[in-house]
Amino acid sequence: METDPLISRARAQSGDELDGLPELSTTSKSEFNKKLVGSLFLDSVPGWCIALGGTTALDTFGSQAFTGGTRPSDVSIHFQRCLLVLWALLFPICVLWANIEPVLLALGQEEKLSSDVQRIMRLSTLALFIVSPINIALNVVLVHHTSLQVLGSPLALSITYWLALVTLIILTACSPQHNHNKTWGGWRLRESLEPTGVWAFLKLALPGILMVGTEWAAFEIVALAAGRLGALSLAAQSVIMTTDQILNTMPFGIGVAASARVGNLIGARTAVSAKHAGHAAALLSVLVGTVVMVAMLAAKNVFGYIFSDDDEVVRLVGKVMPLVASFQVADGLAGSCGGVLRGQGRQHLGALFNLGAYYVLALPMGIALAFSPRTHMGLEGLWLGQVVALFIVGIGLYVVVWRGTDWEKEVQRGIERNKANDDAKRRYDTRRVEGTPASEVETE
Numbered sequence: 524m525e526t527d528p529l530i531s532r533a534r535a536q537s538g539d540e541l542d543g544l545p546e547l548s549t550t551s552k553s554e555f556n557k558k559l560v561g562s563l564f565l566d567s568v569p570g571w572c573i574a575l576g577g578t579t580a581l582d583t584f585g586s587q588a589f590t591g592g593t594r595p596s597d598v599s600i601h602f603q604r605c606l607l608v609l610w611a612l613l614f615p616i617c618v619l620w621a622n623i624e625p626v627l628l629a630l631g632q633e634e635k636l637s638s639d640v641q642r643i644m645r646l647s648t649l650a651l652f653i654v655s656p657i658n659i660a661l662n663v664v665l666v667h668h669t670s671l672q673v674l675g676s677p678l679a680l681s682i683t684y685w686l687a688l689v690t691l692i693i694l695t696a697c698s699p700q701h702n703h704n705k706t707w708g709g710w711r712l713r714e715s716l717e718p719t720g721v722w723a724f725l726k727l728a729l730p731g732i733l734m735v736g737t738e739w740a741a742f743e744i745v746a747l748a749a750g751r752l753g754a755l756s757l758a759a760q761s762v763i764m765t766t767d768q769i770l771n772t773m774p775f776g777i778g779v780a781a782s783a784r785v786g787n788l789i790g791a792r793t794a795v796s797a798k799h800a801g802h803a804a805a806l807l808s809v810l811v812g813t814v815v816m817v818a819m820l821a822a823k824n825v826f827g828y829i830f831s832d833d834d835e836v837v838r839l840v841g842k843v844m845p846l847v848a849s850f851q852v853a854d855g856l857a858g859s860c861g862g863v864l865r866g867q868g869r870q871h872l873g874a875l876f877n878l879g880a881y882y883v884l885a886l887p888m889g890i891a892l893a894f895s896p897r898t899h900m901g902l903e904g905l906w907l908g909q910v911v912a913l914f915i916v917g918i919g920l921y922v923v924v925w926r927g928t929d930w931e932k933e934v935q936r937g938i939e940r941n942k943a944n945d946d947a948k949r950r951y952d953t954r955r956v957e958g959t960p961a962s963e964v965e966t967e
Contacts, residue, residue, distance in 0.1 A: 572736035573616065577609045579731030579782075580724050583868040584944075586786025587937045589706065593945050596708025600944070603715035604724050612732075723943060730871040734861065737877035741886060741912065742767070745905045748890055756902045759839040762830045763906070767847055770815055774858025777808050781859055785866030789937040794930035801863040801924050808855030819848035839902060846906040853910075853917030860920035867933045868940070872923055876916045885912030 584601040592598070619626070661682060665675025714720075742764065749760035781804035788797035819826070823844035827837030861873050889908020892900045900907070 572739050573612050573732055574609060576732030576735035577612060577728040578605060579734065579865045579870050580727035581605045582731075582779075582782040582862075582865040583727055583786060583870075584724065584940065586783045586866060587790035587868075588941055588944065589704075589790060590787045591790030591792065591937055591941045593941070594708070595705045597941075597944055598706040599708045600711060600715055600720070601724070603710065603712065604720060605728075607712070607715060608721060608724055608728065720944065723940070727868055727870055730874050731865065734870045734873035734877060737874060737881060738857075738916075741877070741881035742909065744886060745889065745909060748893060748905055749902055752893065752901055755835055755839060758831065758833065758836045759827070759843065759902060762827050762836065762840050763843055763847055765830060766826070770851065771854065771858065773811050773815065774808050774855040777804055777811070777855070778858040778860075778862025778865070780804065781862035782866040785863050786937075789866065789934050790941065792934050792938070794934045797866075797933070798928070798930045801860075801866075801928075804859040804863060805856060805921055805924065808859035809852055812852035812855030816848045816851040819844055819851070823848070843902055843906050846903065846910050850910045850913040850917075853913040856917035856921050857913060860917070860924045863924050864920065867928070868936060869923075873916075873920065876919050880912040880915040880919070884915070885909055 581601055585598050588597040588601060589595070661679035662676055665671050665679050669675055671678065746757070746760055746764060749756045781801065784800045784804075785797050788794075788800060824841045825837070826844060827840035831837060831840075864870060864873055885908040887908075888911065889905045892898045892904025892907055893902070894904075898904060
């Protein structure tokens, strides 16, 4: 599995979103906290969990159709269906972003913080129509050298995302591998919106959103709880969450490679090879997680200075960092094995593990440790709960991959998915032959 490009892409994507944090750290704790709530909480939970969680269905359908479908262009049908369904799901999120202030106030956040975050999110939504390069330079210029100040960071982020999209489209269109695979069969919007296909997609996309969203929301609940501990804890939390989000790109990249590889092998009807690929992904994630854990422990007392020049923030980060380091191996297992499950089309199992580990055990325990008069562990208590959850999820998902998977049965399910797609195509072609008007223009 070629994981390095996927890890690098994920790290770069997270880096675009987080580049503004070092710039804002030189202003004040309050400006730093606005970026945390606006970018990490509001952007990650409602937006990214739908975008990434929904595309887990494409991990299954696309990878299995590429090797098991009757025609290469089946992949483009799944891709178009993914775009249309996720755009529909993201529309209400845009409404939420534009009217977020009362929601934040109801969650107990400060009035000024809530008001400023709403300004950030409105500008970020409007700025999606602007495209320009060089995200880091934009953050420096817009935050420090314009009247936008903190509002410059979401503007830079929005511009960068559009640039990334345009660049990706151009690179894909010019790719010899893309032209060789012939996976693009032209725009077939009506075929993409065929009801049985949309329903099959949603049956994987919605559990995928739940799988991603339950984990991310748990970390954002910790961020909200940290806000109740005071400005110092929230500033330290922003450093720790930023660090964790960047580090998570490594198991995430391994998981993406695992989902594609396992899905391809299931589509090719090679159960033994798919099994070996799943175990290889888990082993690689453990090795990477071990290296990261050692590095974090070695740098825990000085790491905070990358993001903040406040000594109190750096000291609190150093106290919590060993907890974050301790779950890197478990987080790696969760990411890689989650990718294997996406390749199989079993996103619902990841969602169930997350719901149980985070919301039944970890969050109640962490909040109790943080706020109880008997313990009053503060930020350390909140993160101790997350450590417990990640070990439960990581080990649990690997047990499912190792002992709870009938690989031959997964191959049969892949055959059935591709057959259902072929049946939908035949129904579509029959209607066209019989003279049913087509609403789309097909281009090769």
